[in-house]
Amino acid sequence: MLSPIDKNNTLLDDVLFLVLEVTDSVEGLIQKFENIDLVFDEFNKFSTDKRKKEFLSIRLAFKKLLGKDVIIRYDEQGKPYLEDHSYNISISHSGNWIAIIAHPTRFVGIDIECPSPKIKKLYTRFLSEAEQADFSYGKDLRHLQLTWSAKEALYKIIGIQAVDFAKQLRIFPFEVKGEGEFKAQHLPTNTYYNLSYILTDNYALVYCIH
Numbered sequence: 329m330l331s332p333i334d335k336n337n338t339l340l341d342d343v344l345f346l347v348l349e350v351t352d353s354v355e356g357l358i359q360k361f362e363n364i365d366l367v368f369d370e371f372n373k374f375s376t377d378k379r380k381k382e383f384l385s386i387r388l389a390f391k392k393l394l395g396k397d398v399i400i401r402y403d404e405q406g407k408p409y410l411e412d413h414s415y416n417i418s419i420s421h422s423g424n425w426i427a428i429i430a431h432p433t434r435f436v437g438i439d440i441e442c443p444s445p446k447i448k449k450l451y452t453r454f455l456s457e458a459e460q461a462d463f464s465y466g467k468d469l470r471h472l473q474l475t476w477s478a479k480e481a482l483y484k485i486i487g488i489q490a491v492d493f494a495k496q497l498r499i500f501p502f503e504v505k506g507e508g509e510f511k512a513q514h515l516p517t518n519t520y521y522n523l524s525y526i527l528t529d530n531y532a533l534v535y536c537i538h
Contacts, residue, residue, distance in 0.1 A: 345429035346393045350385040357384040437484035438535040439477040447472045454493035462501045470504045473532035
């Protein structure tokens with residue numbers, strides 16, 4: 329089944345976001361659509377149940393969040409947008425979890441990650457030397473989860489000018505709690521961003537409204 333987790337509300341200036349755990353089968357998700365024909369041709373392009381579930385659950389999530397059926401397209405950089413351009417959107421999925429965010433005018437980015445110890449072997453690829461020192465040289469898995477998700481969320485807003493996470497994006501030190509905020513900088517343009525996060529046993533979630 330599709331279950332709303334944590335929040336489904338207006339956060340700031342008409343920003344909406346939703347976090348869901350997907351536990352339905354592909355067939356169960358199809359049954360939740362009032363008009364599956366709207367997306368059936370695109371849905372049939374996927375060969376695995378995992379991709380089919382992601383495709384269907386994301387569209388059901390936007391129906392729940394926005395109160396209408398949506399057609400999602402992708403630009404030349406792979407960034408999703410609504411065909412009717414009524415909201416700027418961002419999408420993320422990890423494991424059985426998906427997260428979506430929408431705003432009618434402002435840019436948004438969101439990322440959700442299920443915990444994995446593998447990130448401790450990769451942190452030097454996405455954190456600069458200064459950030460590695462700030463975040464205990466990879467000893468704290470929570471910081472690594474959140475900084476990785478933050479840079480993914482920022483990339484979804486900035487695009488290819490932020491493709492080098494270690495060199496182009498800077499996360500400033502912050503204390504890890506269940507929920508909180510921290511700041512980041514896009515170094516090439518000297519632009520600062522405020523990010524918010526939610527950390528649970530199941531996932532790390534970071535979103536940015538800009």
